[in-house]
Amino acid sequence: MEIAIMIEGQDGLNWNRWQRLVKVVEELGFQGLYRSDHYTNANPPDKDSLELWVSLTWLASNTSRIEFGPLVSPVSFRDPTMTARMASAVDDLSGNRMILGLGAGWQEREHTHYGWDLLGVEDRFDRFEEGLEVITNLLQNREPVDYSGNYYRLNKAVLLPRPSRPGGPPILIGGNGSKRTLPLVARFASEWNGVYLTPDQFAKLNERLDELLRNRNRQPEKVRRSLMTGIIFARDWAGVERQLKDEDSWWFDQTPEELRQEGLIVGTSEEIGQQLQHYAAVGVQRIMLQWLDQDDLEGLEALAESVLTDT
Numbered sequence: 001m002e003i004a005i006m007i008e009g010q011d012g013l014n015w016n017r018w019q020r021l022v023k024v025v026e027e028l029g030f031q032g033l034y035r036s037d038h039y040t041n042a043n044p045p046d047k048d049s050l051e052l053w054v055s056l057t058w059l060a061s062n063t064s065r066i067e068f069g070p071l072v073s074p075v076s077f078r079d080p081t082m083t084a085r086m087a088s089a090v091d092d093l094s095g096n097r098m099i100l101g102l103g104a105g106w107q108e109r110e111h112t113h114y115g116w117d118l119l120g121v122e123d124r125f126d127r128f129e130e131g132l133e134v135i136t137n138l139l140q141n142r143e144p145v146d147y148s149g150n151y152y153r154l155n156k157a158v159l160l161p162r163p164s165r166p167g168g169p170p171i172l173i174g175g176n177g178s179k180r181t182l183p184l185v186a187r188f189a190s191e192w193n194g195v196y197l198t199p200d201q202f203a204k205l206n207e208r209l210d211e212l213l214r215n216r217n218r219q220p221e222k223v224r225r226s227l228m229t230g231i232i233f234a235r236d237w238a239g240v241e242r243q244l245k246d247e248d249s250w251w252f253d254q255t256p257e258e259l260r261q262e263g264l265i266v267g268t269s270e271e272i273g274q275q276l277q278h279y280a281a282v283g284v285q286r287i288m289l290q291w292l293d294q295d296d297l298e299g300l301e302a303l304a305e306s307v308l309t310d311t
Helices: 015-028 052-062 080-094 108-114 121-140 181-188 199-215 237-244 256-260 269-281 297-307
Strands: 002-007 032-035 067-070 100-103 145-148 153-157 171-174 191-195 224-233 265-267 286-290
Touching (some): 002 015, 015 052, 032 286, 080 121, 100 121, 121 145, 121 153, 121 181, 171 181, 199 269, 224 237, 224 256, 237 265, 256 265
Parallel strands (some): 002 032, 002 286, 032 067, 067 100, 171 191, 191 224, 224 265
Antiparallel strands (some): 145 153
16 A cells, blocks of 8 residues: 655645655655645634645656645635646646645635635535536647536637646545545546545445446546545654643544544554554555644654555
8 A cells, every 4th residue: 555645735834844844755755745725724823834836846846756736626716727737737847746636625714714605515516526527628638628617617728738648647536425526536536535534434435436436337446545544653652642642633632542433543653554454455545644743754754664664
């Protein structure tokens, strides 16, 4: 199973932190580095929030191996025509190492603060579906595209230069919804990314996705399965317990087993390795571990030493 790192770009990310993280993730041997796309956090205080596409452009130019991408970029405040243009260009710049993670949007606070209309859930997913249609049409078609929807309209729109990778970067759709998200994965995506799921929960949704893919005459093995989830890790249990007792964390006053039931990976090297094996056994091919302390580079090094040689 591939092991990647995911960070929250709105949670204090600036150029110094980003450049250090990119360098360390590449050097340590992680498969990739992924980041969220938000203006700010769901709750105050506001922190540094380095712009997504600017940061990915720097990464593309300053790495040679790791895969990367947004996890995920919402159509609610990014016009899909611009997303298609930027994604194609950044993927080309990197030598085709980008994964284009897309989502409907969810965080009310940033939409309110910056003047974007989040919409209700049903309308939001209708708009997301149109956004996916626009992006895939532009990436996959050499001829000018006409499109008329409720939210987006194209008239002889063409994406030039054409992506160097046929069809452009692979599209990842993240989320756990079986009614709207998984059907969109089956229709548009090359990768499904579950979020904070236990192995049992992942297995059930994975089976549902297989069914939806077959119904669309797509081979299930052609769609990669990945998971983004939190991790609480240290070299010893004293270090794990210090993190569990952090009163500023959302997991404060919960036991390791309670957190595992919420989909987190918790423990030292041995426990982490066992939990990763459980996820691999139910079909997780790539796991993005949410690394919340962007300054804890020693912790990342310890994690790499613990898990990369065994997975």
